[in-house]
Structure formats: C-alpha cells, structure tokens
Amino acid sequence: MADSFKLVEAWRGDLPESLHRGHVVIADESGLRACWGDTDAVIYPRSSCKMIQALPLIESGAASSAGLTSEQLALSCASHNGAQIHTKRVEAWLKGLGLSETDLRCGPQQPDAVEDRLALHDAGQSPCQLHNNCSGKHAGFLTLNAHLHGHADYIEIDHPVQIAIKQAFEEMTGETSPGHGIDGCSAPNFACTMAGLARAASAMARPDTLGKARGNAARSLVCAMMAHPLLVSGEGRACAELMVAAKGRAAIKTGAEGVFLAILPDMGVGVAIKIEDGATRASEAAMAAVLVHLGVIAADDPAVQARLYKPLPSRRGLRAGGLRPHPGFAAALGL
Known part of the structure; x- marks a missing residue:
C-alpha cells in the first residue's frame, strides 16, 4: 500500500504553513495512466459520483417517460448553491411528477449565498428541502422511484432505487463495494x-x-453537465468555473471531504482526487493542476489561477500568503 502524496501546500510569508496530502488517479482505456498516492485507498466518493448514481434514471427509461430535459439531468448530478435558478427548477420538476417538496428525503439546508439567505429571512421563510444542495439528485431518485413503483422512502438501502444505483456503481467501478455510509x-x-x-x-x-x-x-x-455548469454547482464555484474554462472538454464534479472527479470525453480519461484531510481548497487546487497537466485548460486561465495559486488575504485585504502545488507534485505534472 502506497502512502498519500504531498499535493498542495499553503504558504504565509516566506514559510510553508500547511500541507495537504492525498491521492490522485488518472485512468483511460488502457487502465491506470498515472497516479500519486494510493490507488487502493478506500474512500467515500460523496457527491463526486452523482452522475454515476444518475445512470439508472436514464437506463431504466424513467427519464424518457418523464420527459426530462438536459437541465433536469444536470440538476440530477448537482451539488447546487440553493439559489433560485436551482430551487425553482427542482420545484417545477417535482410538480411535473405530481409531487412536492415534502416528498424529498434530503432535509433542509441554508442556501450558500448570503443574498439568498437574506431573501428568505426578509420573506419570513425558512430554508426547505428544495435548498438542499442535493435536491436535484433526489428529484432524480423520485423520478426513478415513480417508474419502479417503489415506496416513499427511496433512501433506504434495500429500496429498489438504491439497489439499482449500487449495481450501476459497482459495474462502473469494476468493484464490489466494501460498504456504504x-x-x-x-x-x-x-x-x-x-x-x-x-x-x-x-x-x-x-x-x-x-x-x-x-x-x-x-x-x-456528461453532456448535460457541460451544457449547464451553473446548474451543477453555481456562481463562483470551482465545478462551474472550471467547466466553463474547459469549453466542453470536461465534466467536473466536487464531493465533500476533499473529493473531486473529472470526466474528459475527448480524451477518454477520468480523474479522481481525494485529499486526506478533507480540505476542499486543496482538492480544487489539485484538480486545476491536473487539468493543466492534461492540456484541458491553460495554466493562465483565471479559473485555474484562482484555485491553483489561491491567495490567502488578511482581513484588510493584504496578501498574507497563498496556495501552491507542492514542488514534488508540480514537477511530476510538469508545471
């Protein structure tokens, strides 16, 4: 078993202050093309695998029967900001199924943006399940559930929806999953x-x-994600900005606890990243570095610079430090 690899470091002044270790695997049709860290490390992919979880939605015929659009398919893969561009579309999707917010099983969540939180407060409303970053994924689960005629609690591990997802996940990974969280x-x-x-x-x-x-x-x-990057995440988010910068060459999806996944259709390549300490800032930096290495996005693109060399300012806006790829990782990628 290999150790995790030194991927990203944070500097303050002239000294390195923090180090983020992790695992990076690049795969193509021939197998594992390159790796840093432990290829056998067992992880939870979290939200990075939503597009894999959404495969049964289309394979089953549920998406076609429900007349789902590419926007709805993008939302089925989304970890969104809970903005109105997301919540209104999910609400309309549920209405089209004859369902409502109460049929979701994802739980309420505060919107990411301050202005959206203030709008709810000013209207005397509380966040609901539509604001949950996974409400699009759950709308997809409900669409599949209606097609399968399953019971209402579609998140249960032995529910037909989750059985279908597990089967697709194991077939795509080529592994029997050791368990679930x-x-x-x-x-x-x-x-x-x-x-x-x-x-x-x-x-x-x-x-x-x-x-x-x-x-x-x-x-x-994959096409839906690349066509609607703002629905997959939202304004200011790495997923959206890196997909826009890739100009149709990559579908990119973050997951909690430092996981990041990229699908590169014109290269037949997949990239998986996991930061050992769960830091999102490091997973975004590592993904930006790999995309530059693979020639998908230029190194000087603002979306790359904002992540790979993310500034760490003081509260007065002074440049106190910043992120950068660890020298060993940078050398390996030719950066």
Missing part, C-alpha cells in the same frame, strides 16, 4: 477504491464502450 443528504454513499472511482470516470468518458443503454445514459449526463 450515509451522505449528508441521508442517501447511501457506496465506498470504492481510488482506482475504481477513476475507472468509473474514464468509463463515463467512453460511452461507446458501455453498451447502448448505459452509453446513452453516460453521454446524456
């Missing part, structure tokens, strides 16, 4: 190795190898 949205999250997650991302990038039904599902989800 409960995600922040109360749904099961199946564990896998770093290599398995990268293989799944690479398979999503090569839909022609997956058979007709799954290939169509993978292609539709």
Whole structure:
C-alpha cells in the first residue's frame, strides 16, 4: 500500500504553513495512466459520483417517460448553491411528477449565498428541502422511484432505487463495494477504491464502450453537465468555473471531504482526487493542476489561477500568503 502524496501546500510569508496530502488517479482505456498516492485507498466518493448514481434514471427509461430535459439531468448530478435558478427548477420538476417538496428525503439546508439567505429571512421563510444542495439528485431518485413503483422512502438501502444505483456503481467501478455510509443528504454513499472511482470516470468518458443503454445514459449526463455548469454547482464555484474554462472538454464534479472527479470525453480519461484531510481548497487546487497537466485548460486561465495559486488575504485585504502545488507534485505534472 502506497502512502498519500504531498499535493498542495499553503504558504504565509516566506514559510510553508500547511500541507495537504492525498491521492490522485488518472485512468483511460488502457487502465491506470498515472497516479500519486494510493490507488487502493478506500474512500467515500460523496457527491463526486452523482452522475454515476444518475445512470439508472436514464437506463431504466424513467427519464424518457418523464420527459426530462438536459437541465433536469444536470440538476440530477448537482451539488447546487440553493439559489433560485436551482430551487425553482427542482420545484417545477417535482410538480411535473405530481409531487412536492415534502416528498424529498434530503432535509433542509441554508442556501450558500448570503443574498439568498437574506431573501428568505426578509420573506419570513425558512430554508426547505428544495435548498438542499442535493435536491436535484433526489428529484432524480423520485423520478426513478415513480417508474419502479417503489415506496416513499427511496433512501433506504434495500429500496429498489438504491439497489439499482449500487449495481450501476459497482459495474462502473469494476468493484464490489466494501460498504456504504450515509451522505449528508441521508442517501447511501457506496465506498470504492481510488482506482475504481477513476475507472468509473474514464468509463463515463467512453460511452461507446458501455453498451447502448448505459452509453446513452453516460453521454446524456456528461453532456448535460457541460451544457449547464451553473446548474451543477453555481456562481463562483470551482465545478462551474472550471467547466466553463474547459469549453466542453470536461465534466467536473466536487464531493465533500476533499473529493473531486473529472470526466474528459475527448480524451477518454477520468480523474479522481481525494485529499486526506478533507480540505476542499486543496482538492480544487489539485484538480486545476491536473487539468493543466492534461492540456484541458491553460495554466493562465483565471479559473485555474484562482484555485491553483489561491491567495490567502488578511482581513484588510493584504496578501498574507497563498496556495501552491507542492514542488514534488508540480514537477511530476510538469508545471
């Protein structure tokens, strides 16, 4: 078993102050193309794998029967900000199913943006389940559930919806999942190795190898994500800004606790990243570095610079320090 790799460091003044270690795996049709850290490390992919969880939504025929649009498919993969562009669309989606916010099982969540929180406060309203960053994923679960005629508690591990998701997840990773945890949205999250997650991302990038039904599902989800990056995350978020910068060459998805996944269709490549200490700032920096290494985004692109060399200011706005790739990782990537 390999150790985790030194990936990103934070500097203050002339001294390194913090170090983020982790694992990076790049996979393609030939297998594991490159890796730093432990390819066998078992992790929870968290929200990075939502596009894999959404495969049964399309494969089953549920998406077609419900007439889902590419916007709704993007939302099924989303960890969104809880802004109106997200909540209004999820609410309309549920209404089209004859359902409402109370049918969700994800729980309420405060919107990310201060202005959205203030708007709720001023209206005398509390955050509801529509504001949950996973409400689009759960709307997808409900759409699949209606097609399967399952009972209302679709997040239970033995529910037909979760059984279908587990099967797709294991087939895409090429592994039997060693177990599951409960995600922040109360749904099961199946564990896998770093290599398995990268293989799944690479398979999503090569839909022609997956058979007709799954290939169509993978292609539709990846295209929807790239077409609607703001629905996948939101304003100011790394997922959205890096996808915009990639100009249709990458579907990129974050997950909690320092996980990041990228699907690169024109290269047939998948990238999986896990930061050992769970820091999102480090997973964003590492993903930006890998995308530059692979030639997907230019090193001087503002979306890259804002993550890979993220400034750490004082409260007066003075430049106190910043992030940078660890020298060993930078050298390995040719940065």
